[in-house]
Each structure stands twice: as structure tokens, then as C-alpha cells.
Amino acid sequence: MVTRRFALWLIATGLLIAQPQRIVSTAPSITELLFALGLGDRVVGVTRFCRYPPEAQKKAIIGDYINPNIEVIASLKPDLVIVQQNPVRLTERLNSLRLHTLEIDQQNVPFEDAIYGSIRIVGDATGTPARAAQLIDTIRKGLESVRARSAALKRKRVMFVVGRSPGRLDGLIVVGRAAYLNEVMAIAGGDNVFRDAVAPYPEISLESVIARDPEVLLDMGDMSDTVAVSEQHKREVVTLWQRQQVLTAVKQNRVIAIASDMYVVPGPRVVDAARALLAMIHPEAQ
Numbered sequence: 175m176v177t178r179r180f181a182l183w184l185i186a187t188g189l190l191i192a193q194p195q196r197i198v199s200t201a202p203s204i205t206e207l208l209f210a211l212g213l214g215d216r217v218v219g220v221t222r223f224c225r226y227p228p229e230a231q232k233k234a235i236i237g238d239y240i241n242p243n244i245e246v247i248a249s250l251k252p253d254l255v256i257v258q259q260n261p262v263r264l265t266e267r268l269n270s271l272r273l274h275t276l277e278i279d280q281q282n283v284p285f286e287d288a289i290y291g292s293i294r295i296v297g298d299a300t301g302t303p304a305r306a307a308q309l310i311d312t313i314r315k316g317l318e319s320v321r322a323r324s325a326a327l328k329r330k331r332v333m334f335v336v337g338r339s340p341g342r343l344d345g346l347i348v349v350g351r352a353a354y355l356n357e358v359m360a361i362a363g364g365d366n367v368f369r370d371a372v373a374p375y376p377e378i379s380l381e382s383v384i385a386r387d388p389e390v391l392l393d394m395g396d397m398s399d400t401v402a403v404s405e406q407h408k409r410e411v412v413t414l415w416q417r418q419q420v421l422t423a424v425k426q427n428r429v430i431a432i433a434s435d436m437y438v439v440p441g442p443r444v445v446d447a448a449r450a451l452l453a454m455i456h457p458e459a460q
Contacts, residue, residue, distance in 0.1 A: 193301040194254035198247050201239050201258040203280050203441040205230050207296055210442040211305045219250045280440045285354035289440055309442060316445030317361055320452050324363030327456050332364035333388035336375055336438060338395035343380050343414060350376045354440045362451035384420055390455050391415060391423035394432040430454050
């Protein structure tokens with residue numbers, strides 16, 4: 175992970191421009207951060223999954239997180255490309271074209287350290303440290319508010335499905351211990367029933383779901399294109415789980431279909447995600 179001190183050194187040595195005017199984002203979380211820092215007018219390229227805020231969809235598309243188009247990125251003539259740590263060695267490939275890059279890690283745990291650290295680094299690299307400090311303060315206070323509200327409530331066993339076979343209860347992929355969402359669920363008063371899984375997003379069986387018997391079941395499993403999800407589709411997801419009458423979440427009508435990418439994008443909307451999770455896990459808190 176790029177440290178704040180290293181980012182400042184890069185600026186001091188001229189390897190990064192202190193006030194970059196043409197910025198390319200290579201991940202939705204980076205795009206959201208740039209707009210939250212008031213830098214939307216400097217963003218010239220984003221991925222095809224960068225849908226928030228809506229203004230981001232007007233920018234040039236550079237591919238996606240796994241398959242970025244290096245030629246398109248270069249054609250945008252950026253003076254800064256911000257990269258999330260990934261397996262395709264994007265930073266090295268961009269550096270070979272003499273493009274200024276900044277690599278950050280928003281996925282590490284504890285997630286608050288990762289998010290706050292990435293905000294500081296991007297703020298320093300873009301000449302917006304004061305805005306970055308203000309954003310961190312806003313997020314910290316928002317999360318503390320959710321923590322305080324959930325602290326007095328009885329914790330609930332929760333499962334969050336992020337992937338599965340469409341229309342079926344197999345190929346289930348859930349939130350594990352190393353996913354930032356595991357910590358957000360905890361802030362909202364939920365105990366992740368798969369928090370002992372080391373992988374961020376482990377694949378599990380229906381039998382293991384039954385064995386762990388969540389009290390609240392959140393499912394966005396086959397809704398990768400969250401923009402186009404209808405209320406009918408959400409009802410179908412709930413109906414799919416209702417066949418499993420042995421589950422406490424089913425018995426208590428606590429199966430909830432979700433269609434929003436804010437739950438899986440570690441960035442400024444984490445407070446919105448925590449508040450929404452609190453409302454779903456503990457409706458009595460509203």
C-alpha cells in the first residue's frame with residue numbers, strides 16, 4: 175500500500191503532480207472518493223462499473239477493474255492514474271508508458287484504517303488535504319453514530335450473499351471475515367455467521383447456511399447490474415429462500431433482497447451502507 179509519506183515524497187520529487195488536472199480512476203471506490211473530494215471536474219476516465227455519482231457515467235470508459243484498456247487510458251493523456259491494488263499488475267503496465275500512477279488499498283482490514291488512509295493519500299496527491307480531513311471526520315462521526323445506536327440492541331446472526339447462480343440456491347458466495355463489509359455489519363449490530371471464513375468472499379453450500387441458521391438473510395447475489403433490478407425481481411429472490419422453512423430468517427420474514435452497489439464499494443458511502451444495514455438488521459432501532 176502507498177503510504178501518505180511516500181505520496182508526499184513523490185510530489186516533492188516531481189514524480190507526482192501536486193494539482194493533477196486530468197485524473198483516471200480504475201475502480202468504483204476511487205471514483206466515488208474523487209467526487210466526494212470535489213474533484214469530479216478533473217476526472218476524465220472511469221470504469222464501466224463506476225455508476226455513482228450519476229455524473230461519473232458521463233466520463234470516458236477505460237474498461238473495468240480486471241480488464242482495463244491501457245490504450246484508452248493513455249489516449250486520455252492523464253497526469254494521474256489512481257489504481258486499486260489488483261492482480262493484473264496495472265501500475266507496472268502504466269508506469270512502462272511513463273504515466274504517473276498512485277496505488278492505494280481500500281480493501282484491507284481494519285477497513286476504517288484502509289479507507290481513512292486512502293482518503294488522506296488521495297487528498298495529498300490531488301492537493302485537497304483539507305477536504306480529505308473533513309471527509310474523514312464526517313465518515314468517522316457517521317459510523318460512531320451507528321455504533322452507538324446498535325450498541326444497546328441484541329446482536330443478530332446475519333448472512334450477506336453477494337453472489338450465487340441466478341434463480342437458484344447454489345454457487346452461494348457470502349461475506350467472510352476479510353471483507354470490509356464484515357466490519358460494517360458488526361458496526362450495525364450484526365454478527366456475520368460466516369465471519370470465521372478467512373477468504374473475503376467464500377463460496378459456501380446451502381447445507382452450511384442451514385447449519386448456521388442466520389436470523390437475518392441479506393441477498394444481492396444475482397443482481398450485479400443493480401441499476402436494472404425491479405421490485406418483482408426482489409420478490410422472486412425472497413420467494414426463492416422461502417422454500418427453506420427451516421431457516422430462522424425465513425420463519426421470521428427477515429429475508430431481504432438488496433440491489434445497491436454501495437454495500438460492496440469501500441468508500442465514502444460506507445456510512446450510508448452502515449445506516450441501511452442497521453435498519454435491516456434492527457428495524458426496532460428506527
